[in-house]
Amino acid sequence: MKEESKIGKVILSIFVLIGMVFFGYVGLFLLLIMGKIDYIALFITVGVVLYLLFVLKIFRFFQSKQRKVLFGSIAGIAILISAIAPLKDVYTNLIPTVDAEVDISKYEPFSEFGDVATLKEKATLQVSGDLPKLDGATALYPLYAAFVEATYPEKSYPPYDSEVMMSNTPNAYENLFNGTVDMIFVAAPSEAQKKIAEQKGLKLKMTPIGREAFVFFVNKKNPVDNLTVDQITDIYMGKVTNWEQLGGNNETIRAFQRPEGSGSQSALQSLMKGMPLMKPPSEDIVTGMGGIINEVSQYRNYKNAIGFTFRYYSTEMVGNDQIKLLEIDGVAPTKENIRADTYPITSEFYIVTAGTDNPNVDPLIEWILSEQGQELVEKVGYVPLEE
Numbered sequence: 001m002k003e004e005s006k007i008g009k010v011i012l013s014i015f016v017l018i019g020m021v022f023f024g025y026v027g028l029f030l031l032l033i034m035g036k037i038d039y040i041a042l043f044i045t046v047g048v049v050l051y052l053l054f055v056l057k058i059f060r061f062f063q064s065k066q067r068k069v070l071f072g073s074i075a076g077i078a079i080l081i082s083a084i085a086p087l088k089d090v091y092t093n094l095i096p097t098v099d100a101e102v103d104i105s106k107y108e109p110f111s112e113f114g115d116v117a118t119l120k121e122k123a124t125l126q127v128s129g130d131l132p133k134l135d136g137a138t139a140l141y142p143l144y145a146a147f148v149e150a151t152y153p154e155k156s157y158p159p160y161d162s163e164v165m166m167s168n169t170p171n172a173y174e175n176l177f178n179g180t181v182d183m184i185f186v187a188a189p190s191e192a193q194k195k196i197a198e199q200k201g202l203k204l205k206m207t208p209i210g211r212e213a214f215v216f217f218v219n220k221k222n223p224v225d226n227l228t229v230d231q232i233t234d235i236y237m238g239k240v241t242n243w244e245q246l247g248g249n250n251e252t253i254r255a256f257q258r259p260e261g262s263g264s265q266s267a268l269q270s271l272m273k274g275m276p277l278m279k280p281p282s283e284d285i286v287t288g289m290g291g292i293i294n295e296v297s298q299y300r301n302y303k304n305a306i307g308f309t310f311r312y313y314s315t316e317m318v319g320n321d322q323i324k325l326l327e328i329d330g331v332a333p334t335k336e337n338i339r340a341d342t343y344p345i346t347s348e349f350y351i352v353t354a355g356t357d358n359p360n361v362d363p364l365i366e367w368i369l370s371e372q373g374q375e376l377v378e379k380v381g382y383v384p385l386e387e
Helices: 002-033 037-058 065-082 084-094 138-151 169-177 191-199 229-237 263-272 311-318 335-339 361-368 371-380
Strands: 134-136 183-186 205-219 282-286 292-296 305-310 323-325 346-353
Touching: 002 037, 037 065, 037 084, 065 084, 134 138, 134 169, 138 183, 138 311, 138 361, 138 371, 169 183, 169 191, 169 346, 183 361, 205 263, 205 311, 205 335, 205 371, 229 263, 263 305, 305 311, 311 323, 346 361, 361 371
Parallel strands: 134 183
Antiparallel strands: 183 346, 205 305, 205 323, 205 346, 282 292
């Protein structure tokens, strides 16, 4: 009888093991799909501990207090060690980002609930026929959406599938190079983007349509309020590595960057004037089916962090009250200082074309440079070319 009872327990243990392995595979698959690789070790450890607990329980292993304490101690240590990575992931995700998801739907032209800048009078240009296909940077979408609402026929223009797209700077340049769009609204191209255009035999025509400030920001609790241009370049070359060297706290500087080809990363490269950039913080990003790629880390608002973007995006589109924009050479990045040309890192933004044959492109560019077009530049929140 005792032998039969033992065999029954073994069979039950095997069936439970098969069930746990099946559901374990399902759980692992879901973790991979969700990109939660850091949680796999914890998932497996908890599964093994639960199975051992079940088996030892039915075989009456825990008949003494010492055995219970021994198993509990080993299981606890194993779970604690495997939980380190998930806890680190949770902590990291609790640190707020500046690049919060921006609701661009409110800037969609002719949207019922839109928040698009408008003119008081009808635009002197009304585009018809072959509508120029547009694309551009996220930060400039509110601007060219306003141009569209003023001059294009009234209809729906979804930002991801219409004549008026918003696919961000790197993708906008790619769409321009591939002939998918006629004109893009972006910052100046990077050296890599210029090289691609040259290899494709494309001549980029860059028409400035407004001015903007390139800004640097830190956690609002950081005591540093001002940096010089030289100090910024020293930070991003890796020469200055501690905030104490800049009058701040004794903490290592965590200098974030942006992905290659983005407008703000190109602006940083321009500011560096050929000086080598330090390697940026990076993170492993999980793609479909558990593939891993290493990408530039998104800015997270650590107390020792510094990041960069353009003034309009940070103040008008994101509006994060946990950061503060730094003065550069003692000058704040305000519209007034951009206008007065006193803020030291000011640049123009552009309409870029690459030899389109759409007959409506040139008239639209001329209108954007006209008094009405520049009025919309001002109303959206940017600084026009001339006052």
